[in-house]
Amino acid sequence: MFFGTLTLRLIIFRLEWGxxxxxxxxxxxxxxxxxxxxxxxAELGVVVIDADKVGHEALKPDTEVWRxxxxxxxxxxxxxxxxxxxxxxxxxxxxxxxxxxxxxRIMHPRMYDMVRAQLEGYRRxxxxxVILEAPLLLEAGWTSLVDEVWVTLASESTVxxxxxxxxxxxxxxxxxxxxxxxxxxxxxxxxxxxxNTDCELKEVRARVWELWQGLQSPKAKRA
Ligand code: ATP
Numbered sequence: 236m237f238f239g240t241l242t243l244r245l246i247i248f249r250l251e252w253g254x255x256x257x258x259x260x261x262x263x264x265x266x267x268x269x270x271x272x273x274x275x276x277a278e279l280g281v282v283v284i285d286a287d288k289v290g291h292e293a294l295k296p297d298t299e300v301w302r303x304x305x306x307x308x309x310x311x312x313x314x315x316x317x318x319x320x321x322x323x324x325x326x327x328x329x330x331x332x333x334x335x336x337x338x339x340r341i342m343h344p345r346m347y348d349m350v351r352a353q354l355e356g357y358r359r360x361x362x363x364x365v366i367l368e369a370p371l372l373l374e375a376g377w378t379s380l381v382d383e384v385w386v387t388l389a390s391e392s393t394v395x396x397x398x399x400x401x402x403x404x405x406x407x408x409x410x411x412x413x414x415x416x417x418x419x420x421x422x423x424x425x426x427x428x429x430x431n432t433d434c435e436l437k438e439v440r441a442r443v444w445e446l447w448q449g450l451q452s453p454k455a456k457r458a
Pocket of ligand 1: 268269436
């Protein structure tokens with residue numbers, strides 16, 4: 236009887252305080268502000284899973300994914316230490332849709348399993364909210380892993396400026412990446428929440444703060 240009442244109280248406590256794990260998929264185009272938003276959320280104490288890091292883990296030498304990529308793209312994709320040269324690989328696949336599709340077919344299922352295992356771990360720990368920052372969340376069909384989709388966006392000219400400042404890609408490489416992605420409209424149509432980052436950082440912070448507060452009270456509505 237005592238344990239029955241205790242369990243009931245625990246359930247009520249969870250429902251009232253939102254102590255149920257909620258997974259937010261944070262996605263958006265290249266340079267649209269995903270990391271900026273996830274960093275603000277991490278500073279607020281939210282757990283973040285970074286799908287890029289999961290991808291790097293999956294690519295480690297002698298893993299199944301590593302072997303399949305070497306077979307698919309040849310040994311010249313490797314550095315002298317046997318690691319996959321990610322820059323070289325990206326240079327190849329973002330200029331050729333069939334190579335990108337091939338790489339996705341190799342990597343996405345493994346990454347999906349790895350992300351799912353991490354989410355299970357957080358569920359077991361009773362973590363309140365988890366952010367899954369995944370550039371390809373929609374493209375890879377990972378929405379089944381999340382409860383809500385949050386999309387960051389910025390205009391193409393802002394993104395190009397940001398990428399130029401980071402000097403990682405030439406303008407033509409940046410445009411090739413943008414061209415290989417889902418369109419802005421498609422992303423927006425599939426979003427539960429849109430976060431515009433084409434504004435001052437303090438405005439982005441204020442928006443994320445507002446969203447974070449909404450997460451603390453599960454009944455609050457987010458626009
Ligand atoms: P990628 O897809 O390349 O990983 P991303 O979507 O994670 O990019 P960020 O890394 O968050 O995007 O942002 C790209 C760059 O733009 C960063 O240098 C970041 O500091 C800067 N940035 C993002 N939002 C703003 C903003 N509102 N004002 C000024 N700079 C910004």
